Amino acid sequence: QQQVKQSPQSLIVQKGGISIINCAYENTAFDYFPWYQQFPGKGPALLIAIRPDVSEKKEGRFTISFNKSAKQFSLHIMDSQPGDSATYFCAATGTSGSRLTFGEGTQLTVNP
Amino acid sequence: KAGVTQTPRYLIKTRGQQVTLSCSPISGHRSVSWYQQTPGQGLQFLFEYFSETQRNKGNFPGRFSGRQFSNSRSEMNVSTLELGDSALYLCASREGGSTDTQYFGPGTRLTVL
Numbered sequence: 001q002q003q004v005k006q007s008p009q010s011l012i013v014q015k016g017g018i019s020i021i022n023c024a025y026e027n028t029a030f031d032y033f034p035w036y037q038q039f040p041g042k043g044p045a046l047l048i049a050i051r052p053d054v055s056e057k058k059e060g061r062f063t064i065s066f067n068k069s070a071k072q073f074s075l076h077i078m079d080s081q082p083g084d085s086a087t088y089f090c091a092a093t094g095t096s097g098s099r100l101t102f103g104e105g106t107q108l109t110v111n112p
Numbered sequence: 113k114a115g116v117t118q119t120p121r122y123l124i125k126t127r128g129q130q131v132t133l134s135c136s137p138i139s140g141h142r143s144v145s146w147y148q149q150t151p152g153q154g155l156q157f158l159f160e161y162f163s164e165t166q167r168n169k170g171n172f173p174g175r176f177s178g179r180q181f182s183n184s185r186s187e188m189n190v191s192t193l194e195l196g197d198s199a200l201y202l203c204a205s206r207e208g209g210s211t212d213t214q215y216f217g218p219g220t221r222l223t224v225l
Contacts, residue, residue: 043218
């Protein structure tokens with residue numbers, strides 16, 4: 001019940017295209033859903049986050065869509081750039097905020 | 113503000129040894145969490161410390177332990193190292209109050225031979 005399922009495992013997109021990564025969770029106690037971006041040799045960096053009281057949040061080229069009834073959320077990267085090539089992790093946590101449960105990760109490659 | 117710092121960045125140990133990793137959180141952050149990242153298991157929560165007390169613990173054996181000092185700096189210790197302990201160990205800090213955002217350090221790459 002603690003799992004977060006993420007897909008796809010890898011994604012190749014052309015420059016300027018839209019990258020879409022999906023996650024699904026089971027634990028209804030989760031109430032905070034961040035996305036992290038990780039480059040090789042670096043720690044994960046917070047990209048954008050959402051709470052279940054909103055269905056969408058947009059920051060620049062990055063948008064989270066959230067479907068509470070389906071227990072699913074997704075990250076959309078508009079106008080994908082080669083610099084976006086990284087591993088993306090969705091995550092979820094409950095009210096304590098301390099224990100992040102991560103998805104398996106998606107390796108995104110944006111071709112020039 | 114300076115980010116989360118972790119030392120050392122790289123470490124090589126042999127089976128049976130023990131290791132101590134250090135994490136300095138962002139100034140003002142009182143919560144420090146530790147995560148293990150491996151290709152097979154992904155990112156897994158180890159434990160969280162807040163105001164020198166362990167507040168949450170993941171599903172890891174007792175060989176994994178930690179502590180937090182009064183200045184919020186934290187150390188993680190792994191005793192009797194096994195080959196499977198080879199991983200990137202990440203520390204994350206957050207204010208510990210209503211803000212839930214965790215900020216990660218660059219990690220310590222531990223290799224067990």
